[in-house]
Amino acid sequence: MEESKVKKCKVVIIGGSAGSLQALLQILPQLPPIRSFAIVIVLHRKSTDDTALENLIKLKSKIPVFSVEDKVPLRAGFLYIAPSNYHLLFEKNGILALDTSEKINYSRPSIDVSFESASEVYQTDLVGILLSGSNTDGTAGIKAIQEAGGTIVIQDPKSAEMPFMPNNAIANTIPDYVLNVQQLLDFIILLDK
Amino acid sequence: MIEDIELETLINDIYEYYGFDFGSYSKASLKRRVNRVYQLGEFESFYEFLSKVRSDPEYYRSMIDEITVNVTEMFRDPSFYAVVRKEILPILATKPFIRLWHAGCSTGEEVYSMAIILKEAGLLHKSLLYATDVNATVIESAKKGIFPLRMMKEYSENYRDAGGQEDFSNYYIANYGIAKFNAELASKMVFSQHNLVSDNSFNEFDMILCRNVLIYFDTDLQKRVINLFDESLSILGFLALGTKETIKYSISQTKYKQLGQEKIWRKVK
Ligand SMILES: C[S@@+](CC[C@H](N)C(=O)[O-])C[C@H]1O[C@@H](n2cnc3c(N)ncnc32)[C@H](O)[C@@H]1O
Numbered sequence: 001m002e003e004s005k006v007k008k009c010k011v012v013i014i015g016g017s018a019g020s021l022q023a024l025l026q027i028l029p030q031l032p033p034i035r036s037f038a039i040v041i042v043l044h045r046k047s048t049d050d051t052a053l054e055n056l057i058k059l060k061s062k063i064p065v066f067s068v069e070d071k072v073p074l075r076a077g078f079l080y081i082a083p084s085n086y087h088l089l090f091e092k093n094g095i096l097a098l099d100t101s102e103k104i105n106y107s108r109p110s111i112d113v114s115f116e117s118a119s120e121v122y123q124t125d126l127v128g129i130l131l132s133g134s135n136t137d138g139t140a141g142i143k144a145i146q147e148a149g150g151t152i153v154i155q156d157p158k159s160a161e162m163p164f165m166p167n168n169a170i171a172n173t174i175p176d177y178v179l180n181v182q183q184l185l186d187f188i189i190l191l192d193k
Numbered sequence: 194m195i196e197d198i199e200l201e202t203l204i205n206d207i208y209e210y211y212g213f214d215f216g217s218y219s220k221a222s223l224k225r226r227v228n229r230v231y232q233l234g235e236f237e238s239f240y241e242f243l244s245k246v247r248s249d250p251e252y253y254r255s256m257i258d259e260i261t262v263n264v265t266e267m268f269r270d271p272s273f274y275a276v277v278r279k280e281i282l283p284i285l286a287t288k289p290f291i292r293l294w295h296a297g298c299s300t301g302e303e304v305y306s307m308a309i310i311l312k313e314a315g316l317l318h319k320s321l322l323y324a325t326d327v328n329a330t331v332i333e334s335a336k337k338g339i340f341p342l343r344m345m346k347e348y349s350e351n352y353r354d355a356g357g358q359e360d361f362s363n364y365y366i367a368n369y370g371i372a373k374f375n376a377e378l379a380s381k382m383v384f385s386q387h388n389l390v391s392d393n394s395f396n397e398f399d400m401i402l403c404r405n406v407l408i409y410f411d412t413d414l415q416k417r418v419i420n421l422f423d424e425s426l427s428i429l430g431f432l433a434l435g436t437k438e439t440i441k442y443s444i445s446q447t448k449y450k451q452l453g454q455e456k457i458w459r460k461v462k
Contacts, residue, residue: 069437070408071219071415083437086408089221092197098408098437099222101262117221120194 004190005176006151009037010125011074012188013118015111015141017044017133019161021053024131027185028061034192037127038074039063042082042114044107044135054081070098082109089114090121105137115141119148126150127191129184133165139172146173153177153187195228199239203227203246210247213257214390217414226260233259254329261328262409265299266347267306267340269404270436271354274310276455278356281431282314285399291320294398294425296389297406298324301335301382302348307402308378309352309364317381323396325387336384338374340365345372389418394425401426405435412442419443426460433457 016023020043045053057079058065066078068088073095074080082088086098088109104110115128115138128145130138132155146152152175157163159180170178179187200223204215215223236242246253268274285291291311295304304324311317326332340348349361365372387395389406401422407415419440422432432440432449434456440449449458 069439070435071412071442086437089219089225091219091221097219097221099225099262100264100405100408100435101222101226102264113225116194117225121221 004187006127006191008125009127009151009191009193010076011038011040011118011122012127012129012191013040013042013115013145014129014131015042015115015138016131016155017107017111017135017137017162017165019132019134020155022132022161023155023159023181023184024057025060026181027188028057028063030185031061031063031188033062033064033077034188035077036193037191038076038078038080039188040074040080040082040088040114040118042088042109042111044109044111044133044137045084053084057081068096068098071095082114084109087113089117092121105135107135107137111138112141112144116144119145119150122148122150124149127153129153129155130166130169131155132160132162134162135165136168138165139169142169142175143173146176151176153179153184155184156180195224195231195239197224200224200227202239203243206243206247207253211250211253212391213388215260217390217411219409219411222262222409223260226262230256230259258328258330261331263299263328263331265302265405266351267302267344268348268351268355268357269303269306271351271356273433273436273455273457274306274355276452276457277307277433278310278314280452281400281457282310282316284429286314286316288399289319291316291400292396292398293320293322294396294401295322295324296387296401296403296422298326298331298335298384299328300331300340301338301384302340303402303404304335304382305338305340305374305378306352306355308381309357310355311381312378313357313359317378320381322382323398324382324384327386327388327390329386332384332386336379336382338376338379339371340374342367342370342372389421390414394421396425397427398425398430399427400431400433402433404433405438407434407438416443423448423460428460428462430460431457432460 063079089097154175157166365374448462
């Protein structure tokens with residue numbers, strides 16, 4: 001892949017639902033440590049599964065995982081996972097905040113909520129990636145990222161276990177990139193400056 | 194989405210007209226909530242919304258109800274209640290009298306959960322559960338001890354995961370879609386309105402629960418509230434927060450000892 005068109009990136013936010021963990025488990029083990037941005041992952045899952053996902057990703061990723069608690073700082077070089085049963089929000093002063101308000105799109109964490117919040121704070125310095133899923137969550141959020149000047153990337157529905165979510169997003173936006181799993185990995189590596 | 198400057202104006206107006214200080218609330222969440230109320234009201238402009246808030250106290254009150262996040266459950270995080278049952282109640286049991294404070298109790302699900310495990314430990318008769326919230330509407334609802342019947346399946350599973358052995362349905366009477374909890378549980382509860390931002394300590398407690406409330410505050414206000422709890426907690430008393438909240442940044446760690454991985458701290462000095 002040629003050099004990335006993304007000029008500046010402080011945060012890569014990745015959202016996914018059914019089938020997205022498979023994609024992540026192919027990407028994360030191959031992703032070398034990064035220096036210039038933070039990665040935030042927002043996945044739908046059972047509300048009782050509090051630490052299982054985090055433990056699994058910790059095991060598979062070379063990038064250190066920063067456990068999300070209320071008001072932790074967002075630091076470049078670390079990976080953050082939205083905890084189950086909370087919405088994950090971004091504060092202007094570079095910290096993360098949690099919120100237990102109503103589910104959105106039947107989901108908490110909701111991808112739309114986190115994407116919209118991140119887009120307000122990071123605007124052009126944000127890259128949003130939407131993965132596999134069978135839910136409409138994520139479409140409004142990825143749209144918000146694009147409207148705020150960020151870069152949006154959608155998993156190629158052909159490579160997604162559940163193509164509904166990427167298809168829905170593609171139908172409602174003009175994505176900057178539509179990439180399969182291998183291309184997603186290359187794309188993220190190229191973002192690191 | 195409303196602008197930051199609009200949110201600031203609203204915060205200032207609310208403080209000036211009603212004395213409620215949202216200035217130290219966590220902005221990301223507050224902005225979402227205010228934005229929602231604003232959209233629901235179908236106002237022509239933000240200015241029209243502001244003047245409605247200023248001139249209509251009734252509207253202001255309903256707005257506060259909408260802005261505060263009141264989502265709660267019975268036995269939310271069952272493992273938390275399991276630890277309270279196993280490790281804390283045996284210690285509190287040695288006291289002649291047990292005072293608890295649920296700060297930010299919302300509609301009361303947490304308070305009734307606590308009353309149930311106190312009862313099962315044979316401690317309810319000598320306990321008093323003070324339950325407070327800034328939102329007057331949820332306090333009125335909490336007093337009634339009535340929760341939606343459709344939630345009972347989930348709550349009885351939570352209860353079981355929290356180590357409950359009884360038949361959960363013995364604790365309420367089901368009627369037309371509602372579950373009315375036994376009056377005995379409520380007999381040891383005292384509900385009142387209390388604002389953690391501006392009101393003082395009002396008693397000394399053996400255990401304070403403030404779960405999923407601090408997440409709505411910025412770190413300075415969190416510090417102030419933790420200090421309010423510190424003033425209100427007896428030596429060797431317990432402070433319990435939500436699963437993603439901490440006192441780590443708010444108060445000297447030599448004063449408090451954490452119970453393993455749980456979000457429960459014991460005041461040791
Ligand atoms: C998400 S609920 C938590 C309910 C319960 N403790 C639980 O964990 O399930 C948060 C509660 O905090 C209350 N709250 C917000 N600001 C407050 C303040 N300044 N003083 C007291 N309570 C407040 C809200 O009204 C709401 O009922």
